[in-house]
Amino acid sequence: MHPTEQAAVPTRVIGLISGTSVDGIDAALVEISGTELDLKIELLAGATYPYPAELRERILAVGAGVAISMAELAEIDDAIAIVFAQAAQNIQIGHQPATLLGSHGQTVYHRPPAGVGKAGEAGEQGKKETEMLTPYSAEAKRFTIANSTPLGYSLQLGRGALITHLTRITTVSNFRVADIAIGGHGAPLVPRVDAYLLSHPQEGRCIQNIGGIGNVAYIPPRYGDWLSKIRAWDTGPGNSLLDLAVEHLSAGAKTYDEDGNWAASGTPCDPLVEQWLNQEYFHLPPPKSTGRELFGVAYLHQCLKDAQAYQLNAADLLATLTELTAASIVHSYRTFLPEMPQRVLLCGGGSRNLYLKRRLQLLLTSIPVWTTDEVGLSADFKEAIAFAVLAYWRNLGIPGNLPIATGASQEVLLGEIYQI
Numbered sequence: 001m002h003p004t005e006q007a008a009v010p011t012r013v014i015g016l017i018s019g020t021s022v023d024g025i026d027a028a029l030v031e032i033s034g035t036e037l038d039l040k041i042e043l044l045a046g047a048t049y050p051y052p053a054e055l056r057e058r059i060l061a062v063g064a065g066v067a068i069s070m071a072e073l074a075e076i077d078d079a080i081a082i083v084f085a086q087a088a089q090n091i092q093i094g095h096q097p098a099t100l101l102g103s104h105g106q107t108v109y110h111r112p113p114a115g116v117g118k119a120g121e122a123g124e125q126g127k128k129e130t131e132m133l134t135p136y137s138a139e140a141k142r143f144t145i146a147n148s149t150p151l152g153y154s155l156q157l158g159r160g161a162l163i164t165h166l167t168r169i170t171t172v173s174n175f176r177v178a179d180i181a182i183g184g185h186g187a188p189l190v191p192r193v194d195a196y197l198l199s200h201p202q203e204g205r206c207i208q209n210i211g212g213i214g215n216v217a218y219i220p221p222r223y224g225d226w227l228s229k230i231r232a233w234d235t236g237p238g239n240s241l242l243d244l245a246v247e248h249l250s251a252g253a254k255t256y257d258e259d260g261n262w263a264a265s266g267t268p269c270d271p272l273v274e275q276w277l278n279q280e281y282f283h284l285p286p287p288k289s290t291g292r293e294l295f296g297v298a299y300l301h302q303c304l305k306d307a308q309a310y311q312l313n314a315a316d317l318l319a320t321l322t323e324l325t326a327a328s329i330v331h332s333y334r335t336f337l338p339e340m341p342q343r344v345l346l347c348g349g350g351s352r353n354l355y356l357k358r359r360l361q362l363l364l365t366s367i368p369v370w371t372t373d374e375v376g377l378s379a380d381f382k383e384a385i386a387f388a389v390l391a392y393w394r395n396l397g398i399p400g401n402l403p404i405a406t407g408a409s410q411e412v413l414l415g416e417i418y419q420i
């Protein structure tokens with residue numbers, strides 16, 4: 001059957017992802033029809049299933065660079081597959097079963113291609129640009145040494161074969177490797193889905209995800225050669241530094257700044273934000289991607305050190321870190337977009353941070369800042385929905401990456417398929 005004939009019949013698909021915040025597994029059960037311009041999704045159910053505390057701690061440790069044995073890695077890989085399979089079972093309760101499952105898995109390591117920002121470009125120039133990423137930490141230095149090979153590397157745990165075995169559902173997983181193998185960053189992958197679900201006939205839009213890391217997809221108005229004008233990249237820290245700071249400042253009592261209330265009671269320190277914006281990542285041209293390897297614990301420690309000069313209290317420090325997220329997003333639009341969008345649509349957990357949203361609105365002046373909920377697509381489950389769509393495209397033989405976003409040399413089928 002031709003892909004378009006196959007796609008005429010709606011398919012029930014599960015999308016699963018745990019992002020860089022490692023807060024739990026986002027699961028979406030969707031009904032999908034159409035292929036690209038006629039792509040339609042209906043969200044039947046969405047839920048977040050927290051990780052067992054011990055597994056979360058182990059994942060965070062691996063992500064922070066703690067050395068583990070291959071035996072432990074294997075254990076974590078399957079422990080993640082098991083909780084992902086449980087999430088898939090739970091999300092179907094009370095619904096007709098799904099016939100396809102897309103599982104992003106859990107990123108524990110992400111290294112952009114050498115010459116980050118210039119995907120696929122190896123050699124001295126590439127190395128020089130990567131070395132510029134080192135002022136912040138010993139951890140960042142290791143990142144540079146590891147990054148002397150031309151291709152990127154990204155590791156998502158929770159192997160698909162086991163998820164298929166446990167759920168009895170055809171599963172697509174390991175979405176990033178094919179793009180990386182042809183010179184791409186393997187991220188961001190959601191922009192192609194954003195393009196078909198969130199484009200507008202007259203309006204240029206930035207779809208801004210604020211997870212642990214932030215990423216944007218600029219989708220121009222849907223006419224002419226609009227697809228070639230899409231731009232996308234990781235903007236830098238979303239909530240990663242904020243969450244780590246909250247945990248540190250509350251001595252472990254809190255894991256995030258609910259609604260941004262704590263930061264809202266402080267005042268951002270503008271000179272510090274200016275200083276932090278000098279960091280090289282913010283100035284590298286897209287395509288570019290990043291992770292907790294850069295915007296993680298060591299980075300926060302350097303921020304805390306920098307802040308000592310200004311004697312900030314806890315609330316001021318959180319306000320300043322929140323401002324870094326907002327300012328780095330807006331700075332990247334002003335620097336790298338061909339034109340500013342007419343609307344910004346937020347998604348991810350950071351879209352619930354009301355203080356962050358207010359600061360973004362202030363910096364973007366007259367450009368309205370909404371959430372994707374306000375145009376009919378769940379801000380909480382958009383990433384999980386996207387991996388359901390990417391699995392569906394893979395199953396139909398439709399490429400999932402956008403070379404302009406990832407830096408890959410061409411479009412490619414994303415993901416490995418495991419059948420029962």
Ligand SMILES: Nc1ncnc2c1ncn2[C@@H]1O[C@H](COP(=O)(O)OP(=O)(O)OP(=O)(O)O)[C@@H](O)[C@H]1O
Nearest residue numbers: 019020021211212213239256258259348349350352
């Ligand atoms: N009500 C809220 N107020 C403030 N922040 C919130 C709220 N709810 C969620 N968050 C933030 O959102 C984060 C989780 O966001 P999300 O689940 O989108 O991240 P992720 O998917 O793990 O990351 P990424 O998109 O980088 O992979 C939490 O760690 C927290 O910082």
Ligand SMILES: CC(=O)N[C@H]1[C@@H]2OC[C@@H](O2)[C@@H](O)[C@@H]1O[C@H](C)C(=O)O
Nearest residue numbers: 020107110187188189190213215234
């Ligand atoms: C390696 C990895 O997991 N990257 C994530 C991360 O979280 C946000 C940002 O960095 C994004 O580029 C990417 O995820 C989304 C789902 C993407 O690929 O579009």
